[in-house]
Amino acid sequence: MTVRLLATFALSALSLAAAAQDLTWRKDIAPLIKEQCGACHGASAPSYEDWNLDRKNFEAKKIGPRMDNYTDFMRHVVWPATGSMARRLDDGKNADGKAGNMYAFLGGDDATRAKNLATLKAWLGGDAAWNLNRWEVRGNVPAITKDQLDKVKAKY
Template sequence: MLKKLAATLIFLLGAGAVAAQEVTYRTDIAPLWKSRCVACHGAQSPERADFLLDEKGYAEKSQGPRMDSYERLIAFISWPDTGAFMRRLDDGSSQYAGGKSGNMYQYLGSTDAERAANLKLLKGWVGDGAWNLNRWNKRGDVPMVSKEQLDKIQLKY
């Protein structure tokens, strides 16, 4: 009886792990990024350092900083532009958002449902509890990102 219970428990735990498949850059994020974001953040876009030299000029050309690879994209999540990804794509419900969605949230989908689903996917990739709007350094009332917040970042390739 105990062996059957243990076997059932092991099966159920294993099935749960399969059901909650992890979100990865290659399988989930790259295709989403290519369909929704690469037009303004693709190979034609400036590197981050160049973008920072003329943000207004690039914005007038509908070009954001280049984020067309895993390495380029994670710089806007962890460092050096800690939280920029989250601030731009947030739906306004995060702490410190003040109910205002990020300026890129509208591009996550054509409908509210599509935007919500894509945001959920992105949050799953960043990591449970890792979706924070904090920067590397404190700005205004928003404290700097903490080690505990950074430790929650997943970003599976």
């Protein structure tokens, strides 16, 4: 019985790992982002640079920087807004226990938010690639390292 249980657990873990490797921007992540984030971060949203030039105005209008395509989305993972995706969408388990300010938008209920966050994390490369660090040290948030960046997978 114990051997069968261990075998089942091992196969389940392998299946989850294989499923994570099959996640792509086009098939899995773009539709999720469009559904959950598109109203504020869609095709009509300003570029990251334009948004930063008039940030207070855009924030007052509840408009964020564009993230509806792979390139714009990844700018919030690797550079120039390194780690901002993880800081904004984190469920609070990786920071100070407080969820990021955009976590609530990952779904209408806790189960959907948890599922969508797990999908994003798996696509990026798992917990090892889910990094809240910035490009450069700011306050108590450290700079990201090359080793941490190398863990990001994010298949197109």
